[in-house]
Amino acid sequence: MKNYLYKQFYRNRAHVMALTFLLLAGIMAIYTGKKFLDQNDGVIEKSEHFQKESIARNVKYHKDDLGLILYYVKFNLANRTPELAALSIGMRDVNPSVQGVTIRNLEEQRYNADFYNPANAAAGNFDFTFVLVFIFPLIIVAFCYNLISEEEESGRWKLLSVQSGHLGNFLDAKLLVRFFAVAAVYLLLLLIASVWIRIPPDLPYLIFTLSGLLYIVFWFALCRWVISFRKSSAQNALLLLVVWVAMNFIVPMSANMVIRKMYPVKESLKAVMEQREGYHNKWDEPKTPTMEKFYRAYPQFSRFKVEENDAFTWTWYYAMQHMGDVEAAGSSRQYISEMKLRNRAAEYLGFIFPNLHTQLTETRLAQTGMDNQLEYAGALKKFHERKRLFFYPLVFSGRTADAVDWSRQNVEYTVPENPLRPAAVFLPYLIIITLLIILSQKKYRNL
Numbered sequence: 001m002k003n004y005l006y007k008q009f010y011r012n013r014a015h016v017m018a019l020t021f022l023l024l025a026g027i028m029a030i031y032t033g034k035k036f037l038d039q040n041d042g043v044i045e046k047s048e049h050f051q052k053e054s055i056a057r058n059v060k061y062h063k064d065d066l067g068l069i070l071y072y073v074k075f076n077l078a079n080r081t082p083e084l085a086a087l088s089i090g091m092r093d094v095n096p097s098v099q100g101v102t103i104r105n106l107e108e109q110r111y112n113a114d115f116y117n118p119a120n121a122a123a124g125n126f127d128f129t130f131v132l133v134f135i136f137p138l139i140i141v142a143f144c145y146n147l148i149s150e151e152e153e154s155g156r157w158k159l160l161s162v163q164s165g166h167l168g169n170f171l172d173a174k175l176l177v178r179f180f181a182v183a184a185v186y187l188l189l190l191l192i193a194s195v196w197i198r199i200p201p202d203l204p205y206l207i208f209t210l211s212g213l214l215y216i217v218f219w220f221a222l223c224r225w226v227i228s229f230r231k232s233s234a235q236n237a238l239l240l241l242v243v244w245v246a247m248n249f250i251v252p253m254s255a256n257m258v259i260r261k262m263y264p265v266k267e268s269l270k271a272v273m274e275q276r277e278g279y280h281n282k283w284d285e286p287k288t289p290t291m292e293k294f295y296r297a298y299p300q301f302s303r304f305k306v307e308e309n310d311a312f313t314w315t316w317y318y319a320m321q322h323m324g325d326v327e328a329a330g331s332s333r334q335y336i337s338e339m340k341l342r343n344r345a346a347e348y349l350g351f352i353f354p355n356l357h358t359q360l361t362e363t364r365l366a367q368t369g370m371d372n373q374l375e376y377a378g379a380l381k382k383f384h385e386r387k388r389l390f391f392y393p394l395v396f397s398g399r400t401a402d403a404v405d406w407s408r409q410n411v412e413y414t415v416p417e418n419p420l421r422p423a424a425v426f427l428p429y430l431i432i433i434t435l436l437i438i439l440s441q442k443k444y445r446n447l
Contacts, residue, residue, distance in 0.1 A: 005177045018139050019185055025135055026189035029128045033086030034197055036125070040081050040097050047076045047098045048411045055406050063401040067314030070391055074100030076411040077383045079376040082367055083199040084208060087128035088359075090368025098411070099380060103391050104321045106384045107328045110377065128193065129362045132212050133355050134248060136182065137219045141240045143178040144223035146233040147171055168444035171227075179220050186216060204365045207425055211365075214429035215358045221436040228443030247355045259345045265338045287316050294319035297326065298389075304396040315396045322388070336374060343370040351428045361425050367416050379414040 009015055054073055062068045078098040085092060101109045148171065190209055199205055222243065226236055288308050295302040306316045350357035363369030394403050 005173055009174075009177050009181065015143065015181070018142060019181060022131075022135065022139050022182070022185050023189065025131050026128065026185070027192065029126055029131045030086070030189065030193045030196060032125065033089060033127050033193075036089055036093065036127075037081065037083065037086040037197065040085075040092065043096075044078045044081075044098050044411065047078070047100065051076050051100070051409070051411060055409060059401045059406060066391075066399055066401055066403065067317070067395045069401055070103050070395060072102070074102050075383075075387050075409060076100040077380055078411055078413045079372070079379075080367075080413045080416065082204070083197050084204060084366040085368050086197045086199075087193055087208070088362040088366040088368055089125040089127045089129075090363035090366060091370060091373055092368045093125055095373050095376075101380065101384050101387075103318065103384070103388045105324050106381060107325050107332055110380055128189070129359060132186070132215065132362075133358055136186070136216060137244055137355075140178070140182060140216070140219045140223060141237070141244065143182070144175065144220065144227065145236040145240055146227075147174055147223075148227050148230055149233040149236060168441075171444075172224075175220055175224060179216070182216055182220075183213065186212060203420060207420065207422060208362055208365045211358060211361050211425055211429075214426065214433070215354055218354045218429060218433050218436075221433045221440070225436045225440035225443070228440045230443075247353055251349075251353055252356065255346070255349050259342050262345070263338045263341045265335060265342070290320050290323055291316065293323055293326070297322070298392075301392060301396060318388075318392065318395065336377065339370065339374060343374070346370075354429060354432060357428050365420075372416060375416055376414055383412060 051074065055069075058069045058072050076098050077100075079096075081092065081097050099110070187209075190212075193199060194201065194205070223240065226239055231239070286308060287306055287310070291306050301315075304315050306313055306319075310316070346356065347360055350360045360369060364371060391404075
């Protein structure tokens with residue numbers, strides 16, 4: 001029986017064409033991801049070159065004024081991009097993977113990014129996760145929507161009910177044939193990606209693979225439940241397509257509107273404006289209050305005195321810059337907090353909708369999601385502070401460029417924590433798949 005079902009499935013040219021289309025779409029998505037990864041690596045490589053070139057040029061022309069050198073020179077922090085990011089680009093296309101900052105104010109610099117075509121940003125990336133979440137279900141629906149209704153509409157159902165001991169087993173066998181065909185394409189695409197992009201076969205890659213496989217199982221379980229009602233082919237197709245549209249468009253857009261309403265985020269611009277106002281206002285304010293606040297924040301620098309009637313000094317200038325950041329710190333913390341709440345709300349919603357859960361899981365594993373961006377923002381803040389505290393004593397004491405070993409000022413990389421929680425990844429899939437199988441099994445008893 002199984003051999004017959006395999007031959008029947010692959011003898012249908014439409015099925016073969018659908019699998020071929022799926023394979024080609026996946027290869028195109030992998031190519032897009034590889035191109036993105038190469039471009040991203042190229043940007044980081046160029047940033048290393050530009051940082052060394054900038055340091056050399058400024059040291060050459062301003063070697064006697066370290067404060068002026070550090071006014072111009074940017075130090076780059078790269079957000080390490082794993083090879084798995086090629087399969088799930090996430091937010092990496094609209095957020096920089098490397099950012100340069102001077103030792104001046106941070107709040108104005110941290111929100112600077114490259115400009116992108118907003119139409120492209122709205123459309124999203126045609127990466128492997130896109131193909132998995134949006135295209136794979138359509139092929140599964142096309143394969144499964146008429147497994148029962150076609151037999152009934154052709155008049156073969158009564159004959160099958162006489163010949164077969166249990167029609168449920170027969171239908172499950174047909175579903176398994178289709179599942180193995182789709183799963184084979186999915187695994188073949190991942191094998192191609194792992195060889196082409198050289199993705200290491202580590203734990204994140206294994207969880208990534210199993211997550212996508214369970215998402216495919218979910219759609220087959222959903223089709224099994226829908227066709228068990230024994231509606232017409234048109235009704236089955238319409239219902240499954242409505243579910244696909246609702247899950248992939250209506251629910252995410254509605255949820256996004258609700259989450260934005262619940263957690264409004266305006267504080268990034270507010271932080272920048274507060275920093276700028278705080279910085280510009282201090283040009284007209286007395287120096288002493290600014291320096292007193294700075295000394296309270298960093299008592300170790302209290303020996304570098306600035307008098308009220310002093311002319312311009314780098315000690316006062318960089319202290320003034322930092323105090324501008326301090327005045328904007330409240331808005332910055334609020335912005336980060338609201339973004340974390342938004343991300344958490346999306347994760348909770350993903351426990352109900354497998355498509356959202358798959359996207360969030362795979363971007364988390366690929367380190368391309370919102371959680372990674374927030375982690376990188378925190379790392380950038382610590383990086384900026386390390387640079388400031390290293391250079392402040394040299395600048396404040398009037399040292400020259402020769403006091404710094406510039407060869408050690410290279411691009412640094414973040415080390416994402418990315419804690420893996422397999423139970424949180426697999427449990428939502430297993431619960432909803434089990435529920436769908438139980439519901440459809442009750443219907444199968446009446447076949």
